[in-house]
Amino acid sequence: MDFNYSDLQRMLLDSAERFIAEHFTLERRRHLRDSGSGLDDTAWNTFAELGWLALAIPDEFGGLGGSPADVSVLAAALGSKCVSQPFVTTAVQGVHFLANAEVPRTELLEQIAGGTARLALVHTEPGERYANAEKRQTQLKPDGQDFRLTGQKFFAPDAALATHFVVSAELPGEGFALVLVEAGADGIDSVNYPLIDGSRASDIAFNGTAVSLDAILAKGPDAAALLVDAQDKAMTARLAQAVGSMEEILRICSSYLKERKQFGQQIGKFQALQHIMADMFVATHQSRSALYQALANSDKDRAARSKALALAGITIGEASQLVSRQGIQLHGGYGVTDEYEISHHYRYLLTLEKIAGDIDHHIRRASGT
């Protein structure tokens, strides 16, 4: 096994770290959060120019054909500055849907690579908690050759910034289906709201939205498998973002312990705080190991891959809690202000843990219940 970065990963990391550190300052992120749509147009264009939006697109569709390990290098760099731009939903999860649909969506993949299209999964329905490919209340009703989409969806991350939705629905005679819908289509009512990490999510009602036959990405068992695979890819990237965030917390906190003085000395001289720092290091180290374990299994069969990912989800979820909570504790009162980085990492890690499957979800998945 080789745990060192490949040449491609090293190049990716160098460009990512430089751009992300310079661009996503705390001040900029607070501004993005508090104004407009939450989308950073300048950054998104740069993502496209640097090839990041094409990274996960297979070579055959004009992408860079990057592996989950390659994606995770970039995701960790985004995590280090709590970047909540819709990278994972579009360039990882969305790309998987389009590239692996019954008929791959080449044109839309090109638009994603170019930064002009963004995709969101619109799947969860009211009252659901981390739904799988279960029976949908949302219906695709035949209308001549085509269909009408009707139903209420709940909590769709990044949908407010998306140009297209991947919507799950019940298709008569086929069961579970995934369809591609333009965000601006008629008969869509969205309520958008901010999340604690600065991103946006939406509740979306489809009121007889027209859907053509060729908008169906997949149906039946294929659609269920496509959903799981796409969500797993997104989960892998989110775990990498969490690892990046935790590693940055180690850097931030160790600097703070050297800089802050109380009782006439650096607070880092106090053993109680040294041990907290050491615990955070242990948890972060284990998290990167857990990520590698998930990545090493990412090309295995679905069951093995899911188990590996669930185990990584447990380890990284719990580590995220320990590291972010103690990170605040080490900062004292400054830790709970919006003006210090650490509270942003706290909210970012909490969001990553809960947005698409929490620790409890991973435990149930790992234990097969």
Next chain:
Amino acid sequence: MVRDAIAQDLPPRLQERQRRFAGNQSEPGDTMEWTRILAGRGWTVPHWPVEYGGCGWSPMQLFVFQDELIRAGAPDSCWGGTHMCGPVIYTFGSEEQKAKFLPAIRNGDYFWAQGFSEPGNGSDLANLRTAAVRNGDVYVVNGQKIWTSCAWASEWGFFLVRTDPTVKPQRGISFLLIDLKSPGITIRRIPQINGEAELCEVFLDNVEVPVGNLVGEEGQGWTYAKFLLDHERTTSSFIYFNKAAVELAKAVAASRTLDGVTLDRHPRFQGRIAQLEAEVTALEWSVLRVLANEHFQYPEAAAASVLKIVGSRLQQALSELHVDLMGAESLRLYPAEVAERPIRSSLWSEESEYLTSRALILRAATIYGGSLQIQKNIIAKIAFDL
């Protein structure tokens, strides 16, 4: 009887605002409105000596009364006045100070801010630097305070200031009452992790404070501050809040389903609720032992540190549980102020509006009022002489 009286007096609007509040203490306007209502019954400072307006109740009766207030969903009292500087004033203050401030605290005339911590001196409070220099009839105060809750809404503050830089740090500190509308005071609200900005920085630039506002003797401020903290030995357990938080967790769990079963029937959540209920129950009895003046084998302050350690950790653990029970629903950001929140759709629970916000700011529970690490140092030192 008390329960009926509270139910009769508490306006539904205040009760609703308190139920939906997003921080770890009520909004100052709600606090003052409720204090003025409660003053009608003479119940704002029941723990004070009767001569200053107290009710003459036993510690157990006071405990039950506080519990009833929380159960009823009443706003908090202005703790800085009723439980912090009030007792210092009636114990150490001059007759003029008693006559001026005690009725005002009782009746809810002023909101009080606490000016102790400084940017460079949090845990190491004894080294505070804000200087008060005597000049005729006034002290001229210069310096900066931080983490002053609700200073923006406060009329008065009680401050620890350095009046003598030449002696041992603890001996050079004095306790000053400062009118926050005085010239030279600038207050900046600090944006917080949960979207509130209750915590403030207070800048004092040549603020003139009449010498009559010095409480007790010059140089005794540290003693008074310790008195004030010792006086409220059981407060830091937040026992009433923790009990209410257990019930809230049960309600949140019972109102959500997973695989067709409510969350309070799922073993992991069931287990967490039971474990936390066990800890809260033990904490309540630890509080009662202090209230009953049990003779401890170890110094009483060690028992008080137990209450602070367990109480703050439980506040956090229970708020973490609330958030975990909500799942992804916990991630939505709402305005901290109730009136600014969007009209709730039927897709969202009411508790999603405030439980995450509370959990976020409760990360400070193990930091303020003597951090978890400081409390452990205290126990090691005073209980075991380590």
